[in-house]
Each structure stands twice: as structure tokens, then as C-alpha cells.
């Protein structure tokens with residue numbers, strides 16, 4: 001059985017019309033209108049959606065779960081992604097590399113934190129550190145410039161990353177610039193004076 005579209009006036013089969021709608025326009029014409037409308041009202045539509053999402057987070061989540069977890073939509077999105085990669089390889093690549101960069105940074109951060117956690121042996125008190133600072137003449141042990149206590153960083157003479165301990169014997173007051181200059185180097189480039 002054929003039906004005539006009120007817009008393009010072509011005779012089309014039933015499955016080229018949305019069955020749930022009263023409109024007499026075929027899917028193609030209807031979607032074209034919707035697209036045009038969307039393009040003309042994009043900002044407004046996005047604002048509306050954002051507002052709705054903020055106002056009904058639970059509902060949105062439920063709908064999303066219901067929709068995205070069906071086999072049909074999984075297939076649909078996989079297909080959509082494949083098409084996107086095929087048709088717009090540059091954009092797909094840009095998205096990938098942004099994601100990789102972000103992941104890489106996260107990974108590095110995690111690794112550093114892990115090392116710090118696992119190589120830190122020992123502890124000291126803030127009074128002990130204050131004594132160290134006084135013993136150093138209230139100066140940075142590397143550049144010997146006067147150093148206020150509040151600006152003194154707790155430098156590990158032998159860096160933790162190279163197996164240094166977190167006991168007071170391995171701690172020296174350093175100014176921020178010497179500490180960051182030293183970093184994880186311990187090759188006599190900066191020898192503490194005390």
C-alpha cells in the first residue's frame with residue numbers, strides 16, 4: 001500500500017512514514033524540516049535542554065539508561081561512530097589525540113603519586129624542621145639567601161624518587177626557586193651547605 005506525502009507529493013510505502021504521527025509528511029520531509037528548525041533555533045534548543053537536565057537529573061539519567069542500554073541503540077551508536085570516523089577522519093583524530101593527552105597526563109600524575117606513596121619512608125615534625133631552618137642560619141641551604149620560615153620548602157637532599165628517606169636528616173630548608181631548580185636531580189649539581 002502506498003501513501004502520498006503532503007510535502008514532496010511522492011507516493012511512498014507505509015514504512016517511509018512515521019506510524020505514530022498524524023502528519024502526512026514522509027520521514028524524509030519531516031526530518032528535513034526538523035533539521036532546518038534545529039539549525040535556526042540551535043542556541044535556544046541547547047539552552048532548553050541544559051535547563052531541563054539541571055531540573056530533572058534523575059529522570060534524565062533513567063531515560064538515558066533505558067535508551068543507551070538497548071541492543072538497538074548500541075548498534076546504532078557503533079554504526080554512527082564508524083561513519084563519523086570514515087567521513088570526518090580529521091575531527092575523529094583530533095578528538096582521539098585530545099583524549100590521549102588527557103589520559104597520558106592522568107597516568108603520569110597517578111604514577112608520580114604512587115611512587116611518592118610507596119617510596120616515602122619516615123616522618124618528621126614541624127618543630128624538627130624549624131630547628132633545621134635555624135641551624136641553617138634561616139637561609140636557603142643551596143643559595144644561602146635569607147629565607148623566611150613560611151617560605152622555606154622541605155627539600156629532600158636525596159630525593160624520594162631516588163630512594164631518599166623522609167627523616168629529618170634528609171630534609172633541608174630551601175627556597176622555592178632552588179627546590180624547583182633541583183627537582184629530582186642529585187648529581188652534585190646543588191650541594192647543600194649543611
Ligand SMILES: [Zn+2]
Nearest residue numbers: 005008026029
Ligand atoms: Zn515527502
Ligand SMILES: [Zn+2]
Nearest residue numbers: 140143175178
Ligand atoms: Zn635558594
